[in-house]
Amino acid sequence: MCEPAEDLYAVLGASPSDSLQQLRHRYQQLARQNHPDRLVGQSPSEAAAALQTFLQVDAAWRILSDGASRRRYDLQRRAQELKQDWPEDSTLRLEDLTWDPGECLYTHCCRCGGVFRVSQEEVEEEVEEEEQQLPEERQRGGVVVCCDSCSLSVYVTWLSHSRHFRDSPA
Template sequence: MTHYEVLGVDPTASTDEIRRAYVRLARDHHPDRHADSPPAARAEAERRMRQINEAWRELRDPARRDRYDLSLAGPSFDVDAAEDDPWTWTPYDTDEEELDLDDLYGEAHARRPRGGRALAIVPVACVVLGIGALVVGSIVRLGPVVALGVSAVVLGVVLFALAPLAVVLETRRHDRL
């Protein structure tokens, strides 16, 4: 099985297409995603992840990809025999090379979800203002102010629950791009 087959791309695929295929497969087969699976399924996910990582390691670098393509052409092209076993998993956080997340994930990684800081500030502000209105309304015995305070606190709690959901949905939307 070639590295192109492992990633499910055509040998004429662009580096960007190869990167997208790698990211998609890495998300699906990462061993952490299969932590609760039976041991056989975890072992298969780890084996598959090693193949995916090796294919990405060879195909993301143009010089390595050229050498790999030559090795596919047949035995008349001798590839550097001193290279590591192609199915040996190598973590990306070694000192040999620095992983650039922009190269790996593209500009979607750097983009913030819509809403930004408002998703963090608005719920807190609602709860704080609601508690303040509750205290003031209780002291001066104004029912409408107390009702406003209760409403603000409830709204703040609902927004606390919905803000992470909004971020997850926005992230999933960017992942599909």
């Protein structure tokens, strides 16, 4: 599936609230307009641009035309929007947080006196998700964590190729 960074609805000139029939109509219009068979007589650069558009439109339609893949895409897209909308005060490395073996939590004190908390389970889930990605798609792993008493948040990060979480209490 495409990364949420590419808005598949925008590729079709549609919106997430559009029905399947509306999406189909937009797809058909754009596919006809940019189909390789209609590119005869255009300059090589125009033909290449139209072909690229056709391929993007086709890829968007394949995802948005199927109910299950559309729901997955919409969830991924929404998660990305939420990440982008939440301002991060700073970035911390997981190894800079304090490990609480009794609670199986990583903690860090906020300047307000509150605490940022990341559970071992959260880190493990994120690492498992990263490991399912192709090696070239992997990035530095991380999660946004909110302070428990103010509006500040931090991005806690770790290297995706190494496991920093604790296997047993220290």
